Amino acid sequence: MGLLFGSFLNVVIARVPAGESIVHPRSRCPRCAHQLAWYENIPVLSWVALRARCSSCGLPISWRYPLIELLTALLFLACQRRFGWTPELVAALVLVLLLVPLSFIDLEHWILPSELTWPGIAAGVVLSWPMGMGRVRDSIIGAVAGFLVFWGMEWLGEKIFKKEALGAGDKDLLALIGAFLTWKPLLAIIFLSSLQGAVVGVAMLLIHGRAGPAPAPEPAAVTPPATAPGAETPQAGEPGPAQVAEEQAHTREDAEEGEEEEDDWEPGPTNIPFGPWLSLAALEVMLLGPWLRGVLPEPLDLLLTGIR
Template sequence: MTPSLPVNIVAFILGACIGSFLNVCIYRIPAGLSIVHPGSSCPRCKTMIPFYDNIPILSYLLLMGKCRNCKTPIAIRYPFVEFLGGCFAMACVLSFGATLHALVAFAFIATLITVTFIDLDHRIIPDSISLPGIPIFFLAALLVPTMTWRSSAIGILAGGGSLLAVAWGYQLITGREGMGGGDIKLLAMIGAMVGWQGILFTLFAASAIGTIVGVWAMIQSGKGMRLAIPFGPFLATGATIYLFFGRDLIYWYLHMLR
C-alpha cells in the first residue's frame, strides 16, 4: 500500500531534521567534539544559533545563506545534507511503507551520509561510527523481512574480509598502502545490513562508479594516478543503490543472461 501524501510530507520533515543533526556529526566527530553540547553556533562570530534560525532548509532560505549576526556565508552543504535526509526518509517510506524496515533503512542511509561527507573532508572513516555500526546493524537487520542473522553475519565477514584481502594484495604487489582500514570496517558494517549478496553488488557498483568518477577527476586535475580519491563515498553509494534497487537489478541481470 502506497503511503498517503501527509505521511510522505512528515517523513521528509523528520528526515530533514535528522539531516540537520547529521551536519553536526559531520563537523564535530572528526574534531573529537561532543555532538550533544554545546548548541550550534556560527563558526566565525561564535554567536549561538537560535532555534528559529536552525529550521532545516527553510532558515537557510530566509537568511539568504548568511549568518544573521556577522553575515558570513553559510555553506550550501548544510541545507543540501538536510535535503538529502528529507528525500531519503521519504524514499524509505515509499519503498518499505511506514514500517520498522523503513526506519532501519533510513538509519543506515543516515549513517552512510555522515561517513561520506567526513571521508570527503578528511579522508577518514571514524571508527566511532563504523565499529559500533557493525553490531547495531547486525541486530537491526533482523527487522528487515529479507534478511537473516546468517546472511548478516556472512555479510560482515565477506565485507571486511574482501577489502582486507584486496588491501593486503595491493600492498604486497606495490609496496604501498592503497586502501585504509576505515574502508574495510565500513564494508563490514554495510555487510551487516545488506548481507553477502549486497556486498557483491556494493563492491561492483562502487568500483564501477569510482572508476568513472576517478578517471574524470584525474583528467580534470592533471595529477593522473597521483590523485587520491576516497573510496568510502562510492561504497556508500553502492550500498544505497542496493538497498532500493539491488534485488531487482540482480534479477534483471541474471534474466538477461539467460
C-alpha cells in the same frame, strides 16, 4: 523527519572528526561561535531566510548544510517508498543516517571514524533481529565477509604496490554495509563502487589533471630577525636569534617526523576517497534492487543486485 535528522547530521559531520561532543554546546556559527536561536536552526528554511549568511558575523553559510538536509529527506522518502511501514524500513533509515555523514567526512578528511562504523556494525546486526534468525545469520556473515574481503584486498595491495592501496576504514565501512544488507549484495556493491569511482576519477584526471586534492602549499621559511642597531647583544653563553631560530626549526622537524611515523600517507594525484562510492553503491543496491532485477538480463541482475 529526514530534514530534522539531516540538520543533526551536519553537526555530526562537523564535530566527530574534531573529537567534539555532538550534544554540547548548542549549534553555533563555526566562525564567530554565535549560538543559533531556534528560528535560525530550521532545516533549509533558515538558510534561505538568512540569505546564506550568519546573522552575527555576516559571513557565508556553506551550501553543504541545506544540501545534506535535503539529501537525507529524499533518502528517507525513498526508503519509505521502497520498504513501506515494515521492520526493514527502520534498518534502512538507520543505514542512511550512517552512510551520509561517513561519506561527507571521508570526502573532506579522508577518514571513516570508528566512532560511527563500529557502532553501526552492531546496529546492523541488532536491527536484523525483527526479520528473523535467518536474517541475523546473514547479517553476521555479511559483516565478517565485508571486513575480511577488504582486509585481504588491503593486504594484497600493500604487497603488490608496496604502499597503502585502500584506507583502513574502508573495511569497517564494508562490514557495516554487510551487517545491514547481508552478504548477498557485497559483490555487487564492490563492483558498482569500483566502477563508478574509476569513471569519476578518470574524468577528474582528464579535466583537472589530478583526481585527489591539490597539494598543500609549502610552509614559508622563517628568517631569524636581525639585531637592530643599538639593541643589546646576547651575553656570553646565551643563545642568539639565529641559534634560537635553528633550535625552533629542529623542534618543528622532530614534531613533523613524529607525525609522519604515525601516519606517513598523504593522498596523491590519482587517489580518491573510496567511502562515498561504497555508500553510493550500497544505497543503489538497497533502493533500486527490484527495478534493476526487472530491467537487467540474467545473470547480470544477480551480479548487480545480489542473490535473493
